[in-house]
Amino acid sequence: MKRLGWLIVVALLAGLPAPGTASAAARSPADCAAALDCTAAEIDRMAMDERLELLRALQRGPAAVFGATDRWRNVEGVIAFFRDRGLGAPGTWVSHVDAGILEGIERGVAIALGRSTDGFGNPGSAEWADYLIALRRGELAERAAHDRAWSEAEQAATDHGVVLAERVRGLRPTAVERRFFLFSEFYRWTLRNRPAVLDLLLVHGVLVHPVLPLRRVPFVDWFTDVGNPVPSYEGCQVAYAHAELDPVSGSFGTLELLLAYLPELFEEFRGDRAGG
Structure with missing residues (x-):
């Protein structure tokens, strides 16, 4: 009993669940x-x-x-x-x-x-x-x-x-996680800067896909729809694959990220819209 009591004290001091109490402690x-x-x-x-x-x-x-x-x-x-x-x-x-x-x-x-x-x-x-x-x-x-x-x-x-x-x-x-994190930063930047993103797509969207400049408003609406889990899930898939390959090594500019990630994301957008 004394040993068990000592273990409980040590566990509490360490901020760990005591023996036999883990399920009760975890909410x-x-x-x-x-x-x-x-x-x-x-x-x-x-x-x-x-x-x-x-x-x-x-x-x-x-x-x-x-x-x-x-x-x-x-x-x-x-x-x-x-x-x-x-x-x-x-x-x-x-x-x-x-x-x-x-x-x-x-x-x-x-x-x-x-x-x-x-x-x-x-x-x-x-x-x-x-x-x-x-x-x-x-x-x-x-x-x-x-x-x-x-x-x-x-x-x-x-x-x-x-x-x-x-x-x-x-x-x-890790290096891959840090590069992947850049995508999430880019995503939040996109939500905060809708007019600038639309302008970038109008000027540079043809480098991503020939029809993207014409579809830039519905694409941005889809990409930034907080009520839809598909764009973020697919965006993570694309971003993680790119992070593993390191296509934007040393490149932190918005335009570079836009051009690196958007070709595949635009195809996901077209597929999601077609399927819906």
């Missing part, structure tokens, strides 16, 4: 969606399937009062890609960044509902709360305004996830 995605107070550290311990469950529970549950029943389906696409590729195991750089993103969403819902003012130190929490309140008020009906507000909240939570992974945990992404 389910449904628990987190109901309480809205699971930390990034708790989310980090979840498998990707559990994170999908958490995100879906948030959308059909507490976030529904804001009209946000499908406002993170594109994030679902990214998490599904991680799951299918075996990426983001607990404790990895990808996992901690993703956990920071989900924590920001969860705490944003809690703050918007008036349950708390504590963002858990995640700048994305307040941004997501502002987004949800504006969404419910009908202030984000215009597409460019909506996408800008969405991406600013997502960027703040993502940046915090990177801090958790790199400064708090001392982790670094």
